[in-house]
Structure formats: C-alpha cells, structure tokens
Amino acid sequence: MPDTRFLDVTPMLDSKAPAITALISELGWQRLSPHDRIGAAYDYVRDEILFGYNVADTRQASLVLADGYGQCNTKATLLMAVLRALGIPCRLHGFTIDKSLQRGIVPELVYWMAPRSILHSWVEVRLDAQWINLEGFILDQQVLGSLQAAFPGRTSLCAYGAGTDCLQAPMITWQGRDTYIQRAGINADLGIFDSPDAFFGQHQQDLTGVRGWLYRNIIRHWMNRRVAAIRRGAVPALPGGDKGLKPDVPDRVFTDS
Template identity: 90%
Template sequence: MPNSRFLDVTQMLDSKAAAIAALISDRGWQQLSPHERIGAAYDYVRDEILFGYNVADTRRASSVLADGYGQCNTKATLLMALLRALGIPCRLHGFTIDKSLQRGIVPELVYWMAPRNILHSWVEVRLDGQWINLEGFILDQQVLSSLQAAFPGRTSLCAYGAGTDCLQAPMVTWQGRDTYIQRTGINADLGVFDSPDAFFSEYEQALTGVRGWLYRNIIRHWMNHRVAAIRRGAVPTLPGDGNALMPDVPARVFTDR
C-alpha cells in the first residue's frame, strides 16, 4: 500500500511548523526506531498535552501544541502531525460518541445543551505492515488516576471523558498494539480519512449559533476548570444511581471485553 498520502502536510497537519520541528529536534526523536518514535510522540501527546477543550476541533497541530491541552480530535491532530514529521504514516478514523461520555465534565446546568452525538476520532498508525488504533492518548495520566481512585470498585465507566470497560487497567500504554480510553461511548462509525481536514470538511459538530458562542466563550472554560479539579482528585458527583456512569448507547459499536 502506498504510504505517501499518509505523510502529507495539510492545513491542519502543519507538521513542518517551526514549533513542531523544534520539539522533535529538542527531544531527539528522529534518532529513535519507528516503534520508539511512535511511543515518544504518543506519550508526549498523552501526558504533556493535558486533557482539555480547545476553542475548535479544527485547530492546527501547531496551535494545539501552543495551547498545551486538547481533547480527542485536537490531540489526534497534533499526534498525527508529529508522527508525519517523524516519517510515520498515519490516518484518522472518525466516529461519534454519545454525550453521556462527557457527563461530569459538562456541568449539569448546561448538559442539556450538548449535542446527543459528539464528533470523535482516533489515530491509526502504520507499523510493520499493520494499522494500529491509537485512542488511549486522550486522557492524561493524572485525570485517569483520579478517576481510578474515585471509582475503585468499577470496571466500566462512561463519564468524565472516559469510556472503558477496563477502568482500573485500560489499554492506554504504547506497546505496539491498539490503545483505547473512550471507545465504549462510540455510537457511530464514520469511516477512515487521510487527514482531519478531510474529516471535518465532511462532518461538522452540531454546535452553532448561540450554543456555539456559549461553548467557545463560556462553557468550555467551565469544562476545563472541572477537568483541572478532577486532575487534583476532586471528581464531581453525578445525580442519580450508578446508571449515570454507564454508556447511554442503545447499540454499542465497541466493547473492551
């Protein structure tokens, strides 16, 4: 399979941006093996780019790097740009997730405003002739550890940005195989795309008008404040019983079991 298009620079994947080149040079990642390059970029995006909500899904990779935080789509963009700059072919797989996955991060007061289906993506990387799914980079370790500590007896959780049936031992560490942290919240598969540019040219989040303005200017900052609190160990309580922590997905596309 020709890999050239999976290495292309695009408007969003600005892998030749000065800040991206400087990061790779400073870390010495080009000297690593392909397996190690993937791991270095993956670990950086997972834990040094904190989990949080940017102003838009369509941020360029260099802008996400400058922000220092991101969610599934924006972190995926940065990871892809780093991988392509390192000569690692990669592509994007698009989905939607149910809004219940973000409950506890989206404040209850405005939870009703969130779209039922939220655009989601993971990165697929080509290594040794195989495509490997990478989704486990979304939550930084501090957020994940706080959720594990808050729910020590749970295996399944679909809230607070996590969607897993293996909460205490999720598949999030790069070991040359698939990683996941939100896939049990997925409710639709939108297919594979060469780049995030292609994905977002076809699909747009249903958050426009007044709701879009409120999200960009007020709600996402509120959400980021709540994520920061979770990172410190203050996990907000959700109303209702334990069902609020389970996927509200009629027909789950994926399971971790």
C-alpha cells in the same frame, strides 16, 4: 510511485511548523526506531498535552501544541502531525460518541445543550505493514488516576471523559498494539480519512449560533476548570449517583482495520 498521502502536510497537519520541528529536534526523536518514535510522540501527547477543550475541533496541530491541552480530536491532530514529521504514516478514524461520556465534565446546568452525538476520532498508525489504533492518549495520566481512585470498585465507566470497560487497567500504554480509553462510548462509525481536514470537511459538530458562541467563550472554560478539579482528585458526583454512570448508550459500532 509510493503512496505518500499518509505523510502529507495539510492545513491542520502543519507538521513542518517550527514549533513541531523544534520539539522533535530538542527531544531527539529522529534518532529512535519507528516503534520508539511512535511511543515517544504518543506518550508526549497523552501526558504533556493535558486533557482539555480547545476553541474548535479544527485547530491546527501547532496551535494545539501551543495551547498545551486538547481533547480527542485536537490531540489526534497534534499526534498525527508529529508522527508525519517523524516519517510515520498515519490516518484518522472518525466516529461519534454519546454525550453521556462527557457527563461530569459538562456542567449539569448546560448538559441539555450538548448534542446527543459528539464527533470523535482516533489515530491509526502504520507499523510493520499493519494499522494500529491509537486512542489511549486522550486522558492524561493524572485525570485517569483520579477517576481510578474515585471508583476503585468499577470496571466500566462512561462519564468524565472516559469510556472503558476496564477502568482500573485500560490499555493506554504504547506496546505496538491498539490503545483505547473512550471506545466504550462510540455509537457510530464514520469511516477512515487521510487527514482531519478531510474528516471535518464532511462532518461538523452542531455548535452554531448562540450555542456555539456560549461553548467557545464560556462553557468550554467551565469544562476545563472541572477537568482541572478532577486532575486534583475532586471528581464531582453525578445526578442519580451510580445510576448516572450507566448511560443508555447503543452497542458500540466500529471497524478495526
């Protein structure tokens, strides 16, 4: 029997939810080739779902769609659900990233509260018998454009939600090959998972008790306002100036599959 686990519906990947099926029907994505289905879903999640912080990493795909914003993990969940609804096999690759990647978005007053390593993921999609890594959908084009304008002379950046060694021309456009925008911040490879449900069943972010309540109810809204300001071109300076853009991050550890 064919392996269908990379097309399965799960509690988080609610790919048969009315909002997701309606989106696909309205935009006519089912009429596209597999290559173009991936591109249409990818572009939509990258730019129509704005970069921002949801209430939890484990949010259902249809709720991320309703929010209209997301970060690496929640946008990955939505992208996977849409891809599976389109008949495209996909899986999740889990990592951690150094918290310095979020410097400039996490307010300095509470930056010390952030865990040193933050759960991160990207989507692997199967096309023409190959697995392709998709991570370039995390930052919407307006946020990325503001960072490029703010740091015109920089090639590498690990702050403000970006982690790239080619800031001015990162590989974020779907062309049938890997895309990345936060890869430079990775500090641990947690492996490949059939679904985000499986990933978060094994790995949970350490945001419990008072710290978790503060994040959900106050800090993430503060972060989202800062992201909105960056989108408008108001990129906040970091303590230490340019030195703040050169965090002490371990060498990247990941496996391309």
